[in-house]
Each structure stands twice: as structure tokens, then as C-alpha cells.
Amino acid sequence: MFSNEVISTFNELEFSLYNYVTNNIDKVVYMRIRDLAKETHVSTSTILRFCRKLNCEGFSEFKVKLKLLLDKDERTSLRRSQDSLLEFMERTLKGNLDSYITEAAEVISHSDSVIFIGIGSSGILAEYGARYFSSLEKFSLYIKDPHFPITTNYLHNSTTIALSVSGENRFTITHIHQLKQEGSKIISITNSQHCTVAKISDINIPYYVTEEKYHTSNITTQIPVVYILESIARKVNKLTKRK
Template identity: 70%
Template sequence: MFSNEIIASFNELETSLYNYIIQNSDKVAYMRIRELADETHVSTATILRFCRKVNCEGFSEFKVKLKMHLEEKKKTIIKSPQHSLVEFFERTLKGELEEKIKNAANIVTQADNVIFIGIGSSGILAEYGARYFSSLGKFSMYIKDPHFPIHSKLRTNSVIIALSVSGETNFTITHLHQLKQEGSKIISITNNKLSTVAKISDLNISYYVTEEFIEEANITTQVPVVYILESLAREIYQLNQ
């Protein structure tokens, strides 16, 4: 209901009103405008101006939208970890995952430089992947800054391993375009083989689990990514022996 732009437009009184509503949403949804005015020590005119700023004709429409928002929050159900794992094993492991991991391992083994990229939770796992690969004998690095200067020697015969749940992250797409133009091979690990990141990759490994969100946060399980990264690193280790 409240975007960053809308919140930034509030004056001091409206900000005070916003804070009260956020802390007392269940109560406000059933209050009359005069009751809210008395509770927050603002005029009804201020409340109506506040409602218009959040794209409501009046206080009645605002309460309807607030109730709908509260209902949506109540409906959010987080799947159990077991459900996500079963989904991953049934959808992915029965397919060509192992073959793709072997193909990816061959590409990485022949490369002189391995660079992981990702952002958010994918960035955390990209950093983990770089460390895990290095621990098993294939030195790798993780880069989270799209403007990080990559020496020309590192771009020669290099492979980029990109992690992205949606495969539509602007940071990752921009970075991949730049590195692909400079001759790097791209391996991506995404949740969907039809995503932009997957399409611009030389090889894509998809794991297909249902994406989950809590408000703006993507809480999709990352267990499949850990499995793929560790399987890939171990396959590379075996090839190097």
C-alpha cells in the first residue's frame, strides 16, 4: 500500500499518521475517521489528504484497501523445507541435471579463470561457491561490483558462473552482457531456463522450485543451488585428478 515514493511525500503530520496506522492496522481498519483523528491528534482534513496521497478517494476506500492488505498478509503460507526438497528432487533430479553438471564441469576444468557473480541471497551463495571451488583445487573469485576492474589476463579463457533465482536481475544481466562481449563463457544457475540470464548463457542449469515471496522479499529455497554448486565442484575435482 505504501511505496517508498508515497512515504517520502508525507509531511510531518502525515508521517505521524502513517506510523500510527502501521502500528495499529487491525484497529484502524474498523475505526471511524473522527476516532482516528482523535487518536492521532490530527484533523480529519489531514486524514483525507493522506488518503488521497495513497490513491484512495476517501477514508472508506482506504479502510477497504487496508483490510484487503491485512487479509493478504494472513493468507501467506510458507512451505516446509521438506516440501521444497521433494519438489526439487521430483522436478529436477529426474531430468538431465547430472548431465548438465558434467558438461559444466568440463567447461570449468578447461578455463584458466572462474568468476562467480550474483546479488542478494544469490550473491551470498556465489561467494560460497567461489570458496568451495577454491577449497577443492579450482581457484575462483566472487565479484559483486559491476564496475570492478577485471584485468585482461583474467578475462582470457575465463568462465563466469552466474547465480540468479529469477534470472531477471538487472545487475546480473548487465554484468553478463559485458563479460560475454569480452569473450567469457557463461554458466548460469537459475530457477527457470526461459529467463533472460538463462538465455544469454552458454550453459544453463535450472532447478525448478516454486518461488516464494513475503511482501517484497524473495524467500525461495536455495538448497538446490547449494546441491548444484557442491556437485559441480566435486565433479571438477574428479576431472582434475
């Protein structure tokens, strides 16, 4: 309703009106136009002009759209974290996750270094993964800058662990292509094996949990990723000590 394009057209009075409305939606949906004008110290004509900019023919239609927006927000509910955890654990027990983890650990144990890549929340987990692997004596670093230049010799005999919930982030895909060209083996951890990142990886570890969004943010649980990363790191440590 309040798109960036529309907001950019507001004048000073309309901005004042916008700020009041967004902070008092639950009150405005029950107000008369004269009440809103009094509360915001603007004229009714300013309010009507504000409504037209939002593609509403009048104040009544504006309140209807505002009520729909309010109802949508109230219906938005978050899954309990334990539901996501139970979902992941159930699928882990039924699936072959351990075999994927073992395969990935075998590859990493023969590599001189591990490079973690990811954007957004996956970038934060990439940093965590690099720290965790390094703590278990496997030299690792992370890249979460989408424009990081990948042209150096430290990629010799390296393994890249790419993290992506959707597996469709264009920066992560670009990094994978660059790293593959430099000879790095690619292991990806994604929420599905039917995505671009999974398809261009040497090994893909899918964890399959229900994707969850809150407004425009993807808040799909990252618990499976932490579990997978820590499991791989511990197995790599054991394999390395046997050599």
C-alpha cells in the first residue's frame, strides 16, 4: 500500500499524515475524516489528496484498505521454534543426511583450506562456520562481500562451502562459478536440492524445512544449517587425526 514510489511523492504535510497513520493504524480505521484532520492538523482536502495518491477514490476506500492491511498483520503468526526443530529431526532420522555429511567431510579432510560463502543470514552463518572449523584445526575463511574479488592462489586444493536457503541468490551463484573456475570443490547447504546452487555444486546437502516469511523477510530456521556445519567439522577433525 505504501510503496517507495508513492512515499517519494509526498509533500511535507502528507509525510506528517503518513507518519501518523502508520503509527496509529488501529485508531485511524475507525476515525472520521474530520477527526483525522483534527488529530494531524491538516485539512480534509489534504487527506483526500493523500488518499488519491494511494489509489483510493476517497477516505472510506482508504480505511477499507487500511483495515485489510491491519487484518493481514494480525493473521501473521510465527511457527514455534520447536516445531521447526522437530520437523528437521524427523526428516533427518528418516533420510540419509549422515551419508551426505560423511561424503562432505571426506572431501574437506583432503583440502588445505575451506572457504565459506553466503549472503545475509547465510553470510552470518558462513562466518560462524569458518570460526567453528578453524577452532577444530581446519584453516577456514569466509566471504560475505558479494563483490569480493576471487583471483588469488589460496584457492589451490580448497573446498568451498556455499550456504543459501533458497539456493537462488545471484551473488552466491556468481561466487560459486568463480570458485569452480579456480579449482575449488563446491559443497552447498540449501533448503532444497532442486535449486541452482545445488545443481552446480559437487556435493549438495539439502535439509528441507518449511520456508517461513514474516512480511518481506525470510525467517526460515537456520538450526539445520548449524547442525550440519558442526557435524561436518567434527567429522573432519576425526578424519584428519587418523591420517
